[in-house]
Amino acid sequence: xxxxxxxxxxxxxxxxxxxxxxxxxxxxxxxxxxxxxxxxxxxxxxxxxxxxxxxxxxxxxxxxxxxxxxxxxxxxxxxxxxxxxxxxxxxxxxxxxxxxxxxxxxxxxxxxxxxxxxxxxxxxxxxxxxxxxxxxxxxxxxxxxxxxxxxxxxxxxxxxxxxxxxxxxxxxxxxxxxxxxxxxxxxxxxxxxxxxxxxxxxxxxxxxxxxxxxxxxxxxxxxxxxxxxxxxxxxxxxxxxxxxxxxxxxxxxxxxxxxxxxxxxxxxxxxxxxxxxxxxxxxxxxxxxxxxxxxxxxxxxxxxxxxxxxxxxxxxxxxxxxxxxxxxxxxxxxxxxxxxxxxxxxxxxxxxxxxxxxxxxxxxxxxxxxxxxxxxxxxxxxxxxxxx
Amino acid sequence: xxxxxxxxxxxxxxxxxxxxxxxxxxxxxxxxxxxxxxxxxxxxxxxxxxxxxxxxxxxxxxxxxxxxxxxxxxxxxxxxxxxxxxxxxxxxxxxxxxxxxxxxxxxxxxxxxxxxxxxxxxxxxxxxxxxxxxxxxxxxxxxxxxxxxxxxxxxxxxxxxxxxxxxxxxxxxxxxxxxxxxxxxxxxxxxxxxxxxxxxxxxxxxxxxxxxxxxxxxxxxxxxxxxxxxxxxxxxxxxxxxxxxxxxxxxxxxxxxxxxxxxxxxxxxxxxxxxxxxxxxxxxxxxxxxxxxxxxxxxxxxxxxxxx
Numbered sequence: 001x002x003x004x005x006x007x008x009x010x011x012x013x014x015x016x017x018x019x020x021x022x023x024x025x026x027x028x029x030x031x032x033x034x035x036x037x038x039x040x041x042x043x044x045x046x047x048x049x050x051x052x053x054x055x056x057x058x059x060x061x062x063x064x065x066x067x068x069x070x071x072x073x074x075x076x077x078x079x080x081x082x083x084x085x086x087x088x089x090x091x092x093x094x095x096x097x098x099x100x101x102x103x104x105x106x107x108x109x110x111x112x113x114x115x116x117x118x119x120x121x122x123x124x125x126x127x128x129x130x131x132x133x134x135x136x137x138x139x140x141x142x143x144x145x146x147x148x149x150x151x152x153x154x155x156x157x158x159x160x161x162x163x164x165x166x167x168x169x170x171x172x173x174x175x176x177x178x179x180x181x182x183x184x185x186x187x188x189x190x191x192x193x194x195x196x197x198x199x200x201x202x203x204x205x206x207x208x209x210x211x212x213x214x215x216x217x218x219x220x221x222x223x224x225x226x227x228x229x230x231x232x233x234x235x236x237x238x239x240x241x242x243x244x245x246x247x248x249x250x251x252x253x254x255x256x257x258x259x260x261x262x263x264x265x266x267x268x269x270x271x272x273x274x275x276x277x278x279x280x281x282x283x284x285x286x287x288x289x290x291x292x293x294x295x296x297x298x299x300x301x302x303x304x305x306x307x308x309x310x311x312x313x314x315x316x317x318x319x320x321x322x323x324x325x326x327x328x329x330x331x332x333x334x335x336x337x338x339x340x341x342x343x344x345x346x347x348x349x350x351x352x353x354x355x356x357x358x359x360x361x362x363x364x365x366x367x368x369x370x371x372x373x374x375x376x377x378x379x380x381x382x383x384x385x386x387x388x
Numbered sequence: 389x390x391x392x393x394x395x396x397x398x399x400x401x402x403x404x405x406x407x408x409x410x411x412x413x414x415x416x417x418x419x420x421x422x423x424x425x426x427x428x429x430x431x432x433x434x435x436x437x438x439x440x441x442x443x444x445x446x447x448x449x450x451x452x453x454x455x456x457x458x459x460x461x462x463x464x465x466x467x468x469x470x471x472x473x474x475x476x477x478x479x480x481x482x483x484x485x486x487x488x489x490x491x492x493x494x495x496x497x498x499x500x501x502x503x504x505x506x507x508x509x510x511x512x513x514x515x516x517x518x519x520x521x522x523x524x525x526x527x528x529x530x531x532x533x534x535x536x537x538x539x540x541x542x543x544x545x546x547x548x549x550x551x552x553x554x555x556x557x558x559x560x561x562x563x564x565x566x567x568x569x570x571x572x573x574x575x576x577x578x579x580x581x582x583x584x585x586x587x588x589x590x591x592x593x594x595x596x597x598x599x600x601x602x603x604x605x606x607x608x609x610x611x612x613x614x615x616x617x618x619x620x621x622x623x624x625x626x627x628x629x630x631x632x633x634x635x636x637x638x639x640x641x642x643x644x645x646x647x648x649x650x651x652x653x654x655x656x657x658x659x660x661x662x663x664x665x666x667x668x669x670x671x672x673x674x675x676x677x678x679x680x681x682x683x684x685x686x687x688x689x690x691x692x693x694x695x696x
Contacts, residue, residue, distance in 0.1 A: 104657045111453050134454040202557065208638075210659050247643040249560045254535065254639065263540040376450065379660035384473045387480065387646035 069094045070311035072120040073106060075298065077272070078171065083328050087318050093311045103127040110136060110303060119306035120315050125160040125297045126211075126368050128167045133370075137166040138302040144313045147320035147338075155337040158297060159367060167299035168316055169337040171329075173271035174357060174365060175212055175294040178255075180265050182283040187266065189290045190220050194243055199265075201246040205258075206268040208250040210382040211368050212294060213240065216268070219292040219366075226369040230377055237381040241388075250386060259284065270296075275333065275354055286354045292364035297337065439674065446671045451664030464668030474651070478672070481648040484562070484637065485630040488569035492577040492626045493619065495570065500581035501611075505588065516582065519575050527572050531639045534568050535559060538640070560642025568636040573629055577622040584618020585611075624684050628677050648673055 072079070076099040084095045096117075100106045103124050109115045123131060131137050142148060148164060155169040179187050184196075193204060206213050215225035217236035227233060248264065249255075255267035260281045269277075274286040300319060302312045318324060322340035329336045329345070335355050336342055342350065350356065357365075371378065445451060449463025468474045503515050522530060537543045538559035545555040558564050588611065596606045612619075634649035641647075648669060655666025 102657060104659075104661065107661075108453075108657065202560070244643060249642040257535065258539055261541055263542075375660055376662060379654065379658070379662070380471070380473060383477060383646055383651060383654075387473065387477050387644060 068092060068311075069096060070119055070308055070315060071096045071098070071117040072122075072315065073098050073100060073109075073115060073118040074120070074122045075099065076101075077332060078122055078298070078334075080328075080332065082331075083324075086324060087315065090318065091311075091314050093314060095315075107131070110305070115303065116305050117307065119302060119308040119312040121301055121303055122170065122298055123167070123301055125158065125299070126370050128299050128301060129160040130370050131301070131303075132161065132166050136304055138304050138306060138309065139165055140168070140302070141313075145316055145320065147317060147322070147340075150320070150322065150338050150340045152337050152339050152342065155297070160297070160369065161299070167301040168320065169297045170300050170319060171334040172295065172297040172337055173335055173355075174288045174362075175207070175215070175268070175270050175296065176274070176286060176288040178259060178267050178269045178274040178277060178284055178286050180259065180262065180283050181285040183262075183265055187285075187287055190216050191291075193246075193266070194239075197243065197246045202248045203263070203265040204247060204267060205249045205251050205255040205264060206247060207270075208252045210378050211371075212268070213250065213382075213385075214378055215294050215368065216240075219289075219364075222291075225292075225294060225366050226371055228371050228374040230374070233374065233377055233381065237385060240385055244385060244388075271335075271354060272333070278354075288357045288361050288365065290361070290364070292366060295362065295365035295367055297367065442667045442670050442674075445663055445667035448664045448667075450662055451667075452661050453663055458664070464665050465672070467665060468668060468672060474669075477646050477651055478648055480646070481631055482676075484565055484569060484647060485627050487566045488573065488630045489623050489627045491566060491570040492574050493623060496574055496577035496581055496622065497619075500578045500585055503578075504582050504585035505590075516579065519578050523575050527633075528635055528639075530572060531568055531636055534564070534571070534640055538564055538567075559640065562641065562645065564640040564642070565637045565645055568640045569630045569633060572633070572636060573626040576625050576629070580622040580625065581615065581618050584615045584621070588614050620684050624681060627680060631677060632673065 070093050072095060074097060079097060084097065087093070088095055098118075100109070103126075106115075106121060106123065107127065107130075110118075110121075115121075128137070142164075145168065148168065151164075151169065155164075155172075157163050158169060161167050177187060177190075177192075181187075193200065206216070211225075214233065214236050217239040218225045218227060218232065220239070221232070221235060223229075223232045223236070248258075253273060255264055255269065256273065256277050258264040259267050260277055262283075269286070271286060271288075274284075278284045278286060300316055302309060306312055320338065322338060322344055325336060325338060325341040326344040329341060330349055333349075333355070336345075342356075446464050447460045447462070448458050449461050449467075451458055468478075499519075503512055507515060535542075539545075540555060540557070540559070542559070544558070548555060558567070592610050592614070593606055596610050597603075601609070632649050634647065634653050637645040637647045638650055652666050652669045652673065654660060655662045655669065
């Protein structure tokens with residue numbers, strides 16, 4: 001895959017979790033159609049259960065071969081052909097993989113009843129919490145998952161799913177700053193953006209994500225990045241309004257084509273994307289800011305509508321198995337939450353602090369959690385921030 | 389006796405002919421129904437019913453999927469109309485759409501005029517094809533291409549610098565949005581204007597010139613009025629599609645480019661997941677577009693009738 005060249009194909013193989021705007025936009029038209037279908041289902045919530053039943057039988061009929069096919073619904077960067085071939089060889093179960101580009105797209109499809117064939121999905125932390133609340137995830141039988149004990153302590157009982165009752169963690173990372181170290185020198189904290197606002201004018205971007213952007217100033221102010229306190233949220237957005245005139249854009253991956261040739265000096269980015277861009281330009285560096293950042297986890301879960309639960313457990317065990325996982329994770333350049341997998345990684349990869357930040361930095365990081373109805377306030381302030 | 393057979397035949401033929409006439413009338417009714425059925429079903433399933441669904445959702449204040457159903461009310465609409473944040477977004481969306489429509493008209497009219505009236509006949513199809521060609525790639529790709537052109541060290545600025553001109557800061561500004569929208573929808577404008585200008589009655593042009601009208605007057609009094617229906621149709625199409633486009637503002641618009649369409653997107657596929665509010669916004673968008681169509685079509689037709 002050529003490093004420079006036309007945008008989408010170059011992107012594809014390293015598309016990062018939930019964080020690729022491109023596909024998201026291009027599937028929007030399709031999503032529109034999906035949403036239209038949803039209206040019927042969601043507008044009559046009481047008819048919901050019958051819908052899902054109908055869906056389940058329909059999908060069973062669809063895959064007449066029954067038990068030997070597993071449909072997975074995943075981020076594009078979380079599997080490759082070799083991984084699937086390895087699974088098919090080991091279990092004899094045929095895998096059909098579909099990809100999505102944002103948690104919300106995946107959720108909308110399942111809610112609309114268009115996802116009845118999937119037995120494996122890859123929701124992110126906050127989405128797992130949300131889907132548990134909505135009774136959309138199957139409670140896992142831990143006896144079926146012997147390797148679960150190998151997880152690093154932090155993921156033995158993550159806050160979004162205590163005890164890993166409904167999901168297993170698959171990959172994790174942080175949200176920090178990618179910057180041009182040759183021009184700016186070392187950057188340590190978010191403060192840098194405000195202090196050097198003038199030099200950075202129109203040469204910095206923040207993510208196009210309300211929660212991540214609000215998380216910056218909430219962390220700087222010492223609050224939780226998932227606060228539901230209206231005063232704290234308003235204070236955070238007031239700080240963002242100060243920075244706003246100097247911002248070039250809110251973009252989730254548009255920064256990349258501009259920071260590599262040097263148009264941008266600094267950008268708010270997901271660690272996976274940043275590592276990818278650094279590979280293209282040695283002057284770039286990634287930092288997890290010292291006042292703390294978002295740490296995100298993408299998990300694997302079984303929807304309650306899953307037609308092939310047995311195969312889903314087989315997939316989870318395949319993913320958790322350190323022998324097969326180490327190879328896959330280093331090939332896909334993902335940070336694993338599995339101790340044994342981590343141990344069997346290349347020492348060079350293991351020592352990469354951008355992929356595996358040091359303990360003291362990680363301690364200040366926090367996962368984004370759902371904020372309930374406070375999201376309406378976030379969204380209104382976000383609309384204001386992006387429209388004035 | 390000689391007259392009886394005709395009477396008899398008239399009597400026997402009468403019910404048959406009534407039946408015949410009924411049959412004819414029925415065919416007259418059925419034929420258009422059969423012809424309209426496919427389109428009718430299509431419109432009903434994919435336009436009317438979904439729109440009614442959106443209408444229903446828009447009457448459920450702050451409805452989020454998975455939450456219990458709120459009681460019906462106008463909360464979503466009040467939320468939009470009482471908050472200047474949202475009103476400003478709506479205002480900006482209209483400014484973007486109007487500006488890009490005008491830009492398309494200014495850029496498109498001379499081109500369409502030239503192709504329709506001045507270019508050699510054998511070139512015309514080729515020229516039109518050249519204009520339609522960009523439509524064969526996705527508008528998303530074309531927007532990304534504009535990023536490459538407009539960014540600070542991009543194609544445009546490299547060129548400007550090489551001829552000794554200063555760099556332009558266009559990417560991530562509102563002008564970039566208007567530029568991107570106008571570029572995306574220019575082919576539609578040109579095609580529609582071409583179709584309208586091609587039918588221009590040239591004898592009128594010649595007559596006006598013969599009677600001593602200077603070219604500017606011929607243009608203002610003959611060409612423009614005759615092509616007004618085309619201008620109206622072209623503007624309408626560009627305006628509506630610009631108003632609903634969210635890719636261009638999102639990719640080219642920078643930090644202050646929230647539009648109605650982007651807001652709707654955020655309500656459905658963003659963090660807010662407020663489908664009720666999003667539906668309210670959609671209904672307003674649909675209403676605005678319908679009103680524009682009604683007004684412009686009426687205006688366009690009247691002009692066309694009185695002046696052509």
